[in-house]
Amino acid sequence: MKHENERNEVVDYLRRMLVARLTTGSGGNISIRISGTDHFCMSPTGIGYDAMRPKDVVVMDGEGRVVAGKRAPSSEWRMHAAVYAARSDVGAIVHTHSAFAATFACLREEIPPVHYLIGFAGRNVPVAPYATYGSEELALAAAETLGRDHNAVLLATHGLLAVGHDVGMAFTVAEEIEFVAQIYWQTRAIGTPVLLSDEEMQRIIEKFRTYGQQIPTREEISPAAPTSMIAGSDSPGDEESER
Numbered sequence: 001m002k003h004e005n006e007r008n009e010v011v012d013y014l015r016r017m018l019v020a021r022l023t024t025g026s027g028g029n030i031s032i033r034i035s036g037t038d039h040f041c042m043s044p045t046g047i048g049y050d051a052m053r054p055k056d057v058v059v060m061d062g063e064g065r066v067v068a069g070k071r072a073p074s075s076e077w078r079m080h081a082a083v084y085a086a087r088s089d090v091g092a093i094v095h096t097h098s099a100f101a102a103t104f105a106c107l108r109e110e111i112p113p114v115h116y117l118i119g120f121a122g123r124n125v126p127v128a129p130y131a132t133y134g135s136e137e138l139a140l141a142a143a144e145t146l147g148r149d150h151n152a153v154l155l156a157t158h159g160l161l162a163v164g165h166d167v168g169m170a171f172t173v174a175e176e177i178e179f180v181a182q183i184y185w186q187t188r189a190i191g192t193p194v195l196l197s198d199e200e201m202q203r204i205i206e207k208f209r210t211y212g213q214q215i216p217t218r219e220e221i222s223p224a225a226p227t228s229m230i231a232g233s234d235s236p237g238d239e240e241s242e243r
């Protein structure tokens, strides 16, 4: 089976997403770029995470053609393709319907720097304008709002999209931003959150960047660079050409 490692990881992280309560049922989806190409492994639609096997994971090219696998890709594959096209530094994407992030997505309010861990995403987590799930319009809105400076974006009245240089980092971004969203919700429920200044966020992002000089293993991941870790981290060696 081609790209067995990536397909295994897609299934593994979908299950982790359920365990971490970042989604319910078969909501959300995950993709992993085939290093050095515009191809990516995409979670399939219409199959529960418990029953899913690596062979069910679909391999797609940048135009959205299925190049390996028998299943249909997640209906939200366009969003993944658009982000890979816009960001060569992105190696994996985790899309969740996690409750606290989705709460702010439904309010269509960005998450501000209420806790320093927002640095995983950037200075804030912006909201992409609403568009129907699975649409090209949503794909473009998500990629544009993510821009080059963010590693996470809220999708209006929908959920969260998180990116990283690998799937471990994209998953960590999704988890940490869900935590920050919960903290933001709680602080607003009982008081007025005190936000970090632009200057302090600059310092934090710089510190994250320094950690990022060495790419941590998944087990070592603690506050790490949202941008620079990702930039230039393409790992050579596991490329395998399709067709």
Ligand SMILES: [Zn+2]
Pocket: 028, 076, 095, 096, 097, 133, 158, 159
């Ligand atoms: Zn979704």
